[in-house]
Amino acid sequence: MKGVSDAVVTAAQAGDGDALATIYEALAPRVMGYLRARGAEDPESLTNEVFLHVLVKLDRLEGGAGGLRTFVFSVAHARVVDETRQWARRPAQSSYEIEYDDRREPSAEAEALELVATRDTLELLEELNQEQRAVITLRVLGDLSIEETAHVVGKSTGAVKQLQRRGLATLRALLERGEQAR
Amino acid sequence: MTDTMVREMLLDADLPADESDELVGFLTSLRDSAESEQPMPDARLAALFASTAVDGNPDALDEPETDTSVVRLRRRDGRLASAAAALAISTVAATGVAAAANELPAPAQLVVSHFSQHFLPFEFPAPPPLSPSPDDSGAGQPAAPAGTREPIPVQEQPAVDPERPQGLSQQIVQPSVSDDPSIASPSTSPTGPQTSASGTPATPTATASGTASASPSGSPKDDPSGDTTSSPSDSPSAESPEPSPTGTPPVVRGGGSPSPSTTASPTLTTEGPSPTSAP
Numbered sequence: 001m002k003g004v005s006d007a008v009v010t011a012a013q014a015g016d017g018d019a020l021a022t023i024y025e026a027l028a029p030r031v032m033g034y035l036r037a038r039g040a041e042d043p044e045s046l047t048n049e050v051f052l053h054v055l056v057k058l059d060r061l062e063g064g065a066g067g068l069r070t071f072v073f074s075v076a077h078a079r080v081v082d083e084t085r086q087w088a089r090r091p092a093q094s095s096y097e098i099e100y101d102d103r104r105e106p107s108a109e110a111e112a113l114e115l116v117a118t119r120d121t122l123e124l125l126e127e128l129n130q131e132q133r134a135v136i137t138l139r140v141l142g143d144l145s146i147e148e149t150a151h152v153v154g155k156s157t158g159a160v161k162q163l164q165r166r167g168l169a170t171l172r173a174l175l176e177r178g179e180q181a182r
Numbered sequence: 183m184t185d186t187m188v189r190e191m192l193l194d195a196d197l198p199a200d201e202s203d204e205l206v207g208f209l210t211s212l213r214d215s216a217e218s219e220q221p222m223p224d225a226r227l228a229a230l231f232a233s234t235a236v237d238g239n240p241d242a243l244d245e246p247e248t249d250t251s252v253v254r255l256r257r258r259d260g261r262l263a264s265a266a267a268a269l270a271i272s273t274v275a276a277t278g279v280a281a282a283a284n285e286l287p288a289p290a291q292l293v294v295s296h297f298s299q300h301f302l303p304f305e306f307p308a309p310p311p312l313s314p315s316p317d318d319s320g321a322g323q324p325a326a327p328a329g330t331r332e333p334i335p336v337q338e339q340p341a342v343d344p345e346r347p348q349g350l351s352q353q354i355v356q357p358s359v360s361d362d363p364s365i366a367s368p369s370t371s372p373t374g375p376q377t378s379a380s381g382t383p384a385t386p387t388a389t390a391s392g393t394a395s396a397s398p399s400g401s402p403k404d405d406p407s408g409d410t411t412s413s414p415s416d417s418p419s420a421e422s423p424e425p426s427p428t429g430t431p432p433v434v435r436g437g438g439s440p441s442p443s444t445t446a447s448p449t450l451t452t453e454g455p456s457p458t459s460a461p
Contacts, residue, residue, distance in 0.1 A: 033216025165195035
């Protein structure tokens with residue numbers, strides 16, 4: 001995450017358009033990657049909504065670059081959670097298309113091996129549960145520390161460490177199986 | 183995120199980094215894939231950047247334009263709802279006042295009256311009944327006072343005057359008054375000769391002394407002078423009919439046989455003085 005410093009954040013709070021653009025260019029791809037990794041339906045549109053919300057409240061932000069990063073991913077995480085709850089209440093319906101029907105392989109292990117073989121990182125992340133996926137992606141894509149991640153997801157640092165450990169162990173196991181399948 | 187941070191993550195997870203090269207590579211590729219695509223700002227965000235670049239005022243970011251339009255629309259909706267409510271209340275109140283004063287048009291007054299009788303604790307007066315003709319006796323009836331349910335007084339029809347001729351049957355029913363009881367036929371029934379109302383000439387029950395209704399006109403044998411029934415010479419004892427003050431047609435008495443014209447047209451024996459009764 002290059003280019004975002006405390007000075008840039010201060011300039012953006014003063015209304016500097018270039019500073020705002022710098023913040024957007026540095027954080028927007030990470031935010032969109034996080035939203036995509038979390039399974040958002042329209043990551044790009046949701047990224048714009050996140051920055052609309054963040055930039056409006058930018059003048060009241062405290063904590064410099066670290067505070068901005070934590071705030072941006074907090075908003076993104078909240079939007080994903082809202083969208084997930086909305087799907088739970090009102091599942092999205094779509095017509096059946098056989099080419100997207102992946103039930104031809106009933107074995108979850110075989111499916112995981114195929115995913116590893118194709119190196120599709122996003123589909124590999126889907127093997128994690130929601131909390132593990134959130135912690136891993138926030139730490140990798142958001143450059144957030146354990147404490148910052150705990151603040152974003154609303155859990156204790158110990159719980160975040162535990163989720164991170166289990167998530168990484170699952171990923172490692174899946175990767176090792178894929179390596180053996182080759 | 184650098185490789186150092188990735189290894190730090192692995193250490194926090196109690197995973198040896200040197201044995202997890204595959205995992206390190208996966209996390210690094212995850213980060214790189216996220217940085218490869220730059221999302222384009224949409225119109226609202228671009229407008230926000232532009233307004234900030236021109237104004238240089240962070241206060242311009244406080245509230246997006248969409249929020250302002252939504253607030254204005256809500257205010258407008260609230261005013262419209264208030265105006266509609268006030269109009270509805272004033273309409274109902276005006277209708278109620280007019281209905282209480284019985285000043286609504288008759289159909290509307292009738293509807294409001296029925297509604298009040300069924301659904302309201304108080305009742306509005308019913309409209310006055312409509313008269314079929316202007317000269318009807320009910321047309322001039324005063325309306326019931328407002329707020330009361332008193333029945334509208336209806337003018338009673340006057341009783342049938344026995345002295346007034348009501349038709350052939352009643353005309354015959356009327357007993358003939360004779361000064362000379364001998365002239366009166368004992369066979370005369372109280373109802374008199376049965377005369378068909380359909381115009382069929384009825385045969386008088388009494389030929390010599392029975393009563394017969396006089397035909398005022400219409401008979402081809404009528405005498406222009408009006409003496410159609412009997413001449414004084416025919417029946418010297420016949421009493422000359424005098425016009426009744428009440429208009430009762432005269433009744434022919436006497437021993438003279440009634441002329442055919444007497445019974446020829448029973449339908450003509452209606453009201454009015456007979457030509458024979460003319461002095």
